[in-house]
Amino acid sequence: xxxxxxxxxxxxxxDLNALRAFGAYKTGVHRPTFSKEHMQALExxxxxxxxxxxxPEIDGIGNVLGRSDRPGPRLLTGSHLxxxxxxxxxxxxxxxxxxxxAARVLNASDLSxxxxxxxxxxxxxxxxxxxxxxxxxxxxxxxxxxxxxxRTDGRAMRQAITDAGLATHPRLLYEPGRHIGYxxxxxxxxxxxxxxxxxxxxxxxxxxxWQYEVTFTGAQNHAGTTRMAVRRDAGLxxxxxxxxxxxxxxxxxxxxxxxxxxRMTLDPGAPSIIPGEATMLFQVxxxxxxxxxxxxxxxxxxxxxxxxxxxxxxxxxxTRAGAPARMDAGIQDAIETACAExxxxxSLRMPSGAGHxxxxxxxxxxxxxxxxxxxxxxxxxxxxxxxxxxxxxxxRVFVAASANLLERAVRG
Amino acid sequence: xxxxxxxxxxxxxxDLNALRAFGAYKTGVHRPTFSKEHMQALExxxxxxxxxxxxPEIDGIGNVLGRSDRPGPRLLTGSHLxxxxxxxxxxxxxxxxxxxxAARVLNASDLSxxxxxxxxxxxxxxxxxxxxxxxxxxxxxxxxxxxxxxRTDGRAMRQAITDAGLATHPRLLYEPGRHIGYxxxxxxxxxxxxxxxxxxxxxxxxxxxWQYEVTFTGAQNHAGTTRMAVRRDAGLxxxxxxxxxxxxxxxxxxxxxxxxxxRMTLDPGAPSIIPGEATMLFQVxxxxxxxxxxxxxxxxxxxxxxxxxxxxxxxxxxTRAGAPARMDAGIQDAIETACAExxxxxSLRMPSGAGHxxxxxxxxxxxxxxxxxxxxxxxxxxxxxxxxxxxxxxxRVFVAASANLLERAVRG
Numbered sequence: 001x002x003x004x005x006x007x008x009x010x011x012x013x014x015d016l017n018a019l020r021a022f023g024a025y026k027t028g029v030h031r032p033t034f035s036k037e038h039m040q041a042l043e044x045x046x047x048x049x050x051x052x053x054x055x056p057e058i059d060g061i062g063n064v065l066g067r068s069d070r071p072g073p074r075l076l077t078g079s080h081l082x083x084x085x086x087x088x089x090x091x092x093x094x095x096x097x098x099x100x101x102a103a104r105v106l107n108a109s110d111l112s113x114x115x116x117x118x119x120x121x122x123x124x125x126x127x128x129x130x131x132x133x134x135x136x137x138x139x140x141x142x143x144x145x146x147x148x149x150x151r152t153d154g155r156a157m158r159q160a161i162t163d164a165g166l167a168t169h170p171r172l173l174y175e176p177g178r179h180i181g182y183x184x185x186x187x188x189x190x191x192x193x194x195x196x197x198x199x200x201x202x203x204x205x206x207x208x209x210w211q212y213e214v215t216f217t218g219a220q221n222h223a224g225t226t227r228m229a230v231r232r233d234a235g236l237x238x239x240x241x242x243x244x245x246x247x248x249x250x251x252x253x254x255x256x257x258x259x260x261x262x263r264m265t266l267d268p269g270a271p272s273i274i275p276g277e278a279t280m281l282f283q284v285x286x287x288x289x290x291x292x293x294x295x296x297x298x299x300x301x302x303x304x305x306x307x308x309x310x311x312x313x314x315x316x317x318x319t320r321a322g323a324p325a326r327m328d329a330g331i332q333d334a335i336e337t338a339c340a341e342x343x344x345x346x347s348l349r350m351p352s353g354a355g356h357x358x359x360x361x362x363x364x365x366x367x368x369x370x371x372x373x374x375x376x377x378x379x380x381x382x383x384x385x386x387x388x389x390x391x392x393x394x395x396r397v398f399v400a401a402s403a404n405l406l407e408r409a410v411r412g
Numbered sequence: 413x414x415x416x417x418x419x420x421x422x423x424x425x426x427d428l429n430a431l432r433a434f435g436a437y438k439t440g441v442h443r444p445t446f447s448k449e450h451m452q453a454l455e456x457x458x459x460x461x462x463x464x465x466x467x468p469e470i471d472g473i474g475n476v477l478g479r480s481d482r483p484g485p486r487l488l489t490g491s492h493l494x495x496x497x498x499x500x501x502x503x504x505x506x507x508x509x510x511x512x513x514a515a516r517v518l519n520a521s522d523l524s525x526x527x528x529x530x531x532x533x534x535x536x537x538x539x540x541x542x543x544x545x546x547x548x549x550x551x552x553x554x555x556x557x558x559x560x561x562x563r564t565d566g567r568a569m570r571q572a573i574t575d576a577g578l579a580t581h582p583r584l585l586y587e588p589g590r591h592i593g594y595x596x597x598x599x600x601x602x603x604x605x606x607x608x609x610x611x612x613x614x615x616x617x618x619x620x621x622w623q624y625e626v627t628f629t630g631a632q633n634h635a636g637t638t639r640m641a642v643r644r645d646a647g648l649x650x651x652x653x654x655x656x657x658x659x660x661x662x663x664x665x666x667x668x669x670x671x672x673x674x675r676m677t678l679d680p681g682a683p684s685i686i687p688g689e690a691t692m693l694f695q696v697x698x699x700x701x702x703x704x705x706x707x708x709x710x711x712x713x714x715x716x717x718x719x720x721x722x723x724x725x726x727x728x729x730x731t732r733a734g735a736p737a738r739m740d741a742g743i744q745d746a747i748e749t750a751c752a753e754x755x756x757x758x759s760l761r762m763p764s765g766a767g768h769x770x771x772x773x774x775x776x777x778x779x780x781x782x783x784x785x786x787x788x789x790x791x792x793x794x795x796x797x798x799x800x801x802x803x804x805x806x807x808r809v810f811v812a813a814s815a816n817l818l819e820r821a822v823r824g
Contacts, residue, residue: 085680125684151682190637207636211683222791223672224619224697224765225602228662230789235673239654246648250640260635261647262683264676268497271623271674271693272537273792281683285636353636377642379634380685 005105007399009392015097016391019044019081020089028382031083032152033122034062034160041081045096045119052100053107054117060161060169061145062121063132068107068114073409075402076179076365077102078118079186080132080357085152088187088384092123094372094391095185098398105399106406113406116179120357126150127157129320133357135171137364174364180409181331182361184369185398187386189354191377199346199393201371202335203327206352206359207256207285210292211320212299214241217313220268220276234278235266237312242280244302252298254291258353259284287324287351324351325359331368331405338400343393354379370397417517419811421804427509428803431456431493432501440794443495444564445534445543446474446572453493457508457531464512465519466529472573472581473557474533475544480519480526485821487814488591488777489514490530491598492544492769497564500599500796504535506784506803507597510810517811518818525818528591532769538562539569541732545769547583549776586776592821593743593778596770597810599798603789604762611758611805613783614747615739618764618771619668619697622704623732624711626653629725632680632688646690647678649724654692656714664710666703670765671696699736699763736763737771743780743817750812755805766791782809 022044023029023037031037042064046056054066064081068074079095096119103115121132127148134140148157161167188194188201218232242261249259260283266275282299286292296318303314332349339347352369361367372394375385386394434456435441435449443449454476458468466478476493480486491507508531515527533544539560546552560569573579600606605613630644654673661671672695678687694711698704708730715726744761751759764781773779784806787797798806 084685188637189634190639191642192639209636209684219790220793221789222601222766223674223695224621224670224767225600225786225791226670226765226789227602227604227668228670230603233672235676236654236658238676239651239673242648242651243655256639258636258638258640260645260684260686261651261678262635262685262687263678263681264647264650266673266675269675271695272621272672273674274672275674276793283635283683353638354634355636374637377633377638378631379637381632381688 005109005399005403007101007105007396009395012097012101012395013388013391015100016090016093019093023083025086026382028086028088028384029083030086032085033082033124033126034164038082039164042119045081048100049117052103052117053114054103057172058166058169059172060166061132061135061171062164062166063136063172064119065172066103066117068116070107070114072113073180073406074113074178075115075405076118076182076361077115077184077402078120079184080123081119082122082124082126084124084380086382087380088382090187090386091379091384094187098185098395101395102399102402106403111403111406112410115402123357126152130355130357130360133360136174137360138173179365181328181366181368181405182358183331183402183405184356184358185394186356186369186371187374187379187384188371189374189379191374192350193348193371193373194375194377196348198348199343199373199390200339200397202332202347202349203352203369203371204332204349205287205327206325206356207287208289208292208324209320209322209355210284210296210318212282213317213319214280214282214303215315216278218276218311221274223272223274226274231274232311233274234312235275237306237314238264238278238280241302241306241314248298248302249295252294254286254288256351256353257284257286257291257295285353289323325362327362327368328366331366334404334408335368335370335397335401337404338397341400342396370394370401417521417811417815419513419517419808421807424509424513424807425800425803427512428502428505431505437498438794440498440500440796441495442498444497445494445536445538446576450494451576454531457493460512461529464515464529465526466515469584470578470581471584472578473544473547473583474576474578475548475584476531477584478515478529480528482519482526484525485592485818486525486590487527487817488530488594488773489527489596489814490532491596492535493531494534494536494538496536496792498794499792500794502599502798503791503796506599510597510807513807514811514814518815523815523818524822527814535769538564542767542769542772545772548586549772550585591777593740593780593817594770594773595743595814595817596768596781597806598768598781598783599791599796600783600786601766601791602786605760605783605785606787606789608760610760611755611785611802612751612809614744614759614761615764615781615783616744616761617699617739618737618768619699620701620704620736621732621734621767622696622708622730624694625729625731626692626694626715627727628653628690630688630723633686635684635686638686643686644723645686646724647687649718649726650676650690650692653714653718653726660710660714661707664706666698666700668763668765669696669698669703669707697765701735737774739770739774739780740778743778746816746820747780747782747809747813749816750809753812754808782806782813
């Protein structure tokens with residue numbers, strides 16, 4: 001059976017490698033939001049859009065949107081082009097190039113309707129949480145931008161926007177009714193597909209993220225003169241708390257719950273001073289809010305127990321509570337149908353453990369995602385990778401799924 | 413019985429409070445090495461020296477030495493005037509003002525000989541380990557100064573010396589035979605004296621410090637997409653290692669051994685990234701090198717055990733190995749004799765858990781130390797304090813011990 005829409009796999013790989021040059025770092029990239037390299041990548045994308053039948057526009061927060069004037073239903077597609085610091089080449093660009101390829105193939109086809117392409121700004125959270133796509137759905141205030149700073153170098157977001165030449169650009173807002181839905185592709189960033197010898201993940205939901213700052217208060221003192229018996233070592237309390245979580249959480253978590261202590265800070269942090277205060281950044285992810293609630297109550301009761309037994313005080317502050325986002329069932333079906341053609345028996349319905357722009361778009365339109373395998377499950381590191389074959393298979397499924405969605409919309 | 417040498421307690425307290433004004437911070441001081449406030453304190457001391465029969469000189473590393481031209485035996489006394497960052501008012505100045513008071517009282521007395529006074533630079537290690545007193549005993553090279561930097565702000569030591577106006581001053585070296593010994597007073601910095609309702613600690617030795625950098629190597633990965641079962645979380649390994657130390661060390665340590673994890677660093681330290689590397693700064697102090705050796709072998713075997721069981725690699729690097737310094741028995745006796753007069757039944761022979769300049773001077777002459785109580789055992793914090801009564805008692809014991817040492821030297 002001839003393929004109805006011919007994806008150019010070599011073109012997809014060439015485009016991904018072209019983007020890789022902007023901020024190349026070892027085999028990955030260093031392309032923080034609003035960096036010179038990020039802006040170069042966005043310019044590259046805008047220059048490529050007309051060949052896909054799209055008119056590009058960049059907005060005041062760094063979102064790039066390519067619009068089509070073809071009649072008929074419109075599918076919004078995309079991902080992001082900035083990276084984590086010194087991280088992988090595909091995290092973001094894969095979804096943007098699949099979107100561009102879908103526009104190139106389908107906007108020039110006899111299919112009715114069009115694919116529009118977006119690159120959302122700052123998905124990686126250099127300045128905040130999903131700022132670009134959240135701005136597009138109307139959930140970022142000017143005040144939030146005014147007070148946001150780059151988490152690495154502290155530069156004000158407003159200054160970064162001005163330096164990027166975007167100060168006079170308005171922010172784009174979604175137009176109700178313009179799109180039939182949103183489709184995004186991404187690397188899995190875990191090893192579920194690879195471990196199962198699978199090619200496509202059909203995302204069922206995007207997990208919620210609950211984040212906490214746990215602070216231990218002891219007594220700062222001299223590390224040479226203070227007897228072990230009278231110490232109130234906040235760092236040691238922190239270490240014990242991590243172990244207690246590790247013992248208690250498995251008893252009550254869900255099958256796919258994950259939790260992480262990403263940072264430990266001892267104050268003052270000198271070799272000869274017993275730390276008087278210690279702070280850990282702790283995160284829980286699950287697709288089920290009731291699991292997160294249960295784990296939060298375990299966290300709180302562990303903290304109360306620690307504080308009661310001493311010698312250090314413990315306080316738990318929730319700094320983020322993100323509800324999970326369900327992916328649209330119809331879009332999941334459209335991806336499955338495309339898999340039957342391009343990756344038969346090689347797909348799996350699965351939740352996304354990572355946050356993605358699709359969770360923001362899901363607030364205003366049906367949204368869906370597909371994953372391709374990550375070699376060794378590695379992500380947020382420059383060694384992140386996916387085989388060329390898997391990249392091309394993913395592109396075929398993505399374009400076919402996009403076509404399925406447009407055709408279904410025409411049929412009504 | 414009339415006191416043979418009359419200490420002016422009010423003058424001692426007034427001098428300590430005068431120094432407190434240089435870099436006052438809450439009830440403590442912030443007076444880093446070579447700061448404006450440190451240099452002001454040194455100038456204050458030099459201005460006070462002539463009234464104690466001393467000719468002041470400041471050297472190329474910030475040591476101040478006041479010399480006497482009286483005939484007879486000379487006792488060297490002193491401590492330091494810079495502070496830890498935002499720390500206490502007595503840590504250092506107490507010993508310098510006791511020394512000044514001893515010189516004022518004894519250099520004007522009919523006693524044969526003299527007390528000379530030193531303020532050693534950078535005892536608190538802003539640029540290195542006991543740089544001033546170590547320079548005086550000939551154990552600091554120009555190359556070490558060239559490569560030293562302020563641990564807080566990174567300023568080059570050579571630049572700091574130039575900025576302080578000391579670039580053209582030679583560094584003073586001890587003169588063999590000039591002094592019969594070195595006597596230093598200091599706050600205890602622990603709670604042993606206070607807990608025992610004691611007034612004077614007669615220091616028997618200064619503990620050695622062994623320092624380690626323990627590095628855990630796991631796999632950096634995404635905190636949302638990486639299943640708990642396959643994680644190699646370097647931060648969690650670090651926490652477990654701290655707990656293992658806490659379980660194993662008490663089984664083999666000495667009665668006064670102390671150990672401290674002063675810093676934990678997770679790399680990259682972001683909330684959504686599983687740390688791929690983690691480092692802890694770990695320190696052991698004991699007066700007995702064989703205890704430290706035993707503990708180091710426990711540390712190494714714990715690391716080997718962790719690495720073998722996985723999932724993270726562990727390496728232990730010793731970054732400092734300081735032999736303990738024995739205090740001179742004759743000086744200990746001279747302090748005890750002074751205690752019998754001024755603080756009967758209120759003294760205790762004890763090791764020093766903290767490092768002090770006396771351990772450097774001990775390399776080239778008999779050295780001794782006495783401690784006064786620290787309220788609540790607090791030190792290296794701006795709340796550090798000692799009662800006025802205890803300060804004055806300490807001064808009386810210090811001056812009497814100095815007199816005892818000079819008299820004993822004359823008797824031969």
